[in-house]
Amino acid sequence: MEYISTRASGSGDAEPLNFEQVTLAGLAGDGGLYVPTHWPKLTSAEIADMAGLPYSEIAVRVMRPFIGDVLTEDELRDLCEQAYGRFAHKAVTPLVQLDGQHWLLELFHGPTLAFKDVALQLLGLLFETFLARQDKHLTVVGATSGDTGSAAIDALAGREKVDIFMLHPDGRISDVQRRQMTTVLAPNVHNIAMDGSFDDAQAMVKRMFADPEVTDRFAISAVNSINWARLMAQIVYYFYAASQLGAPHRKVAFSVPTGNFGDVFAGYVAAQMGLPIERLIVATNVNDILHRALSNGDYSAGTVTATAAPSMDIQISSNFERLLFDLEGRDGAKTAARMKAFEETRDMQIAPEMLAKAASIFSSERVDAESMALAMSQAQEAAGQVIDPHTAIGLSAARSADVDPSVPIVTLATAHPAKFRDAVERATGSRPALPRRIGDLFDREEACDKLPGDYDAVKAFVTSRATPANG
Ligand SMILES: Cc1ncc(COP(=O)(O)O)c(C=O)c1O
Numbered sequence: 001m002e003y004i005s006t007r008a009s010g011s012g013d014a015e016p017l018n019f020e021q022v023t024l025a026g027l028a029g030d031g032g033l034y035v036p037t038h039w040p041k042l043t044s045a046e047i048a049d050m051a052g053l054p055y056s057e058i059a060v061r062v063m064r065p066f067i068g069d070v071l072t073e074d075e076l077r078d079l080c081e082q083a084y085g086r087f088a089h090k091a092v093t094p095l096v097q098l099d100g101q102h103w104l105l106e107l108f109h110g111p112t113l114a115f116k117d118v119a120l121q122l123l124g125l126l127f128e129t130f131l132a133r134q135d136k137h138l139t140v141v142g143a144t145s146g147d148t149g150s151a152a153i154d155a156l157a158g159r160e161k162v163d164i165f166m167l168h169p170d171g172r173i174s175d176v177q178r179r180q181m182t183t184v185l186a187p188n189v190h191n192i193a194m195d196g197s198f199d200d201a202q203a204m205v206k207r208m209f210a211d212p213e214v215t216d217r218f219a220i221s222a223v224n225s226i227n228w229a230r231l232m233a234q235i236v237y238y239f240y241a242a243s244q245l246g247a248p249h250r251k252v253a254f255s256v257p258t259g260n261f262g263d264v265f266a267g268y269v270a271a272q273m274g275l276p277i278e279r280l281i282v283a284t285n286v287n288d289i290l291h292r293a294l295s296n297g298d299y300s301a302g303t304v305t306a307t308a309a310p311s312m313d314i315q316i317s318s319n320f321e322r323l324l325f326d327l328e329g330r331d332g333a334k335t336a337a338r339m340k341a342f343e344e345t346r347d348m349q350i351a352p353e354m355l356a357k358a359a360s361i362f363s364s365e366r367v368d369a370e371s372m373a374l375a376m377s378q379a380q381e382a383a384g385q386v387i388d389p390h391t392a393i394g395l396s397a398a399r400s401a402d403v404d405p406s407v408p409i410v411t412l413a414t415a416h417p418a419k420f421r422d423a424v425e426r427a428t429g430s431r432p433a434l435p436r437r438i439g440d441l442f443d444r445e446e447a448c449d450k451l452p453g454d455y456d457a458v459k460a461f462v463t464s465r466a467t468p469a470n471g
C-alpha cells in the first residue's frame with residue numbers, strides 16, 4: 001500500500017510513501033494529511049469469517065492491507081496481542097445492549113479510559129518497531145483536549161528514542177484528564193499547559209511540522225489523528241461491532257461523538273472497505289462546525305465554547321480534510337487551494353453536489369447541554385448504564401436520528417464516566433468512582449510547564465529540550 005498527501009499536486013513531485021514512512025512522518029510536508037492511494041476492499045466472505053474471532057485477530061485482518069510488507073502478518077499479530085492485552089476487558093471493546101435498537105460500544109477499557117488507547121497502544125509499539133530499524137530519535141509533538149494526551153503519554157512514557165511534548169489548553173480539561181498526563185514523571189514526557197483552546201494548540205503543532213528550523217534538526221511526528229496510523233487502528237472496532245450484530249448480512253448504523261472528525265472518518269473508511277454501514281451519525285456538542293458543514297455546507301470556524309464534554313470543544317476538525325479530498329474526486333491541488341483559503345479566512349462553503357455525496361452515508365446532529373444531561377440520566381434510569389458526557393452526546397444523537405427501526409444503532413462510548421465525574425454527578429446525582437488502577441491519581445505528584453499561547457515560546461521550549469534526529 002502506498003500513501004499520498006491530500007494536498008499532493010499529482011504532478012509526480014512527491015513520491016508516494018509506505019506505511020512505515022507515513023507513521024513516522026505524521027503529517028505531510030505540504031501541510032496535507034496522508035491517505036492511502038486507494039481504499040482496500042474486503043469481500044463479504046472475508047467479513048463473514050470475522051464472526052466470533054478475538055479482537056486482535058480482527059485487527060490483523062482489517063489493518064494488514066494498509067500495512068503492506070513493512071510488517072509480516074506474524075509481526076503485526078504480535079503487536080496487536082501486546083497492545084490489546086493491556087485492556088481491562090477480555091473483549092477489548094465490548095458491546096452492551098440498551099434496548100431493542102440501541103447499543104453502546106465501550107471503547108474505554110484501555111489504560112487511560114478513553115477510545116484513544118485503542119490506537120495509541122498500537123502506535124507506541126509501531127514507533128518502537130520502526131525506530132529500532134533506523135538510527136533516529138523521534139520528537140512527538142501533540143495537542144490534546146484531554147484524552148489523546150493521556151493515551152499517548154501512557155503509550156510512549158519511558159520509551160527509548162522518543163520524546164513527547166503534549167500541549168493542552170490550560171484549565172479546559174477535567175482534573176482527571178490533567179492528572180493522567182501530568183503525573184507521568186518519565187524524563188521523555190513534557191507536559192505543557194498553554195493559554196488558548198485546543199484549536200490554538202493544534203494549529204501550533206501543525207505549524208511546527210512546516211517550520212524548517214524545527215524539521216531540519218528534529219524528526220518530528222504526530223500522535224493526533226492527523227497521523228494515518230491512528231485512524232487505521234480505529235477502523236477495526238467498526239468491523240468488530242458490526243460483525244457481532246450480523247454483518248455482512250445485516251446493516252448497522254453508528255453514532256459517533258465527534259470533534260476532530262477522526263473517529264467517524266475511521267467509520268467512513270470501514271464503509272469504503274465494504275462494511276455494510278447504513279449511516280454514520282456525526283454527533284457534535286454546541287461547537288457544531290461539523291453539523292453545520294454536513295447539514296448546510298457552512299464550514300466556518302466560530303470561537304470555541306467550553307462545555308461539559310471538553311474533549312469535543314473543537315471548531316477546526318483536521319480530518320474533515322480527508323473527507324473533502326474524497327468528495328472532490330481525490331484532487332490534491334483543489335484540496336490544497338481550498339484548505340489554504342480556509343486557513344486564511346476560517347470560512348469554507350461546501351458545494352451542494354459534494355454535500356449530496358456526503359449525505360449518502362453521513363447525517364449529523366447538534367446536541368446541547370440540556371439534551372446531553374438528559375441522555376446521561378435516561379441511560380442510568382432506563383438501562384442502568386452510567387455514561388460520560390461525550391457518549392451521552394452520541395446517544396442523544398442516535399435517538400434523534402432518522403434511522404429505520406430495524407437497523408441496530410451502535411453509539412461509540414468514547415470515555416469512561418470517571419474521567420468526567422463532576423459532569424456525570426451534575427446530570428445523574430451520583431459520582432463515578434475512579435477505577436482501581438488509577439485509584440491513587442490524586443495522591444500523585446504533578447509536573448507541567450505553563451506557557452503563553454505564543455508559537456515562538458512553544459517552539460523555544462520544544463527545541464531546547466528535544467533530542468536532535470541523529471541523537
Ligand atoms: C471522549 C472523546 N469523545 C469523542 C471525541 C471526538 O473524537 P474525534 O476527535 O475523533 O472526532 C474525543 C476527542 O476528540 C474524545 O476524547
Ligand SMILES: N[C@@H](CCOP(=O)(O)O)C(=O)O
Binds near residue numbers: 145149226262
Ligand atoms: N479529543 C481529543 C482531541 C482530538 O485529538 P485527536 O488526537 O483525536 O486528533 C483529545 O482528547 O485530545
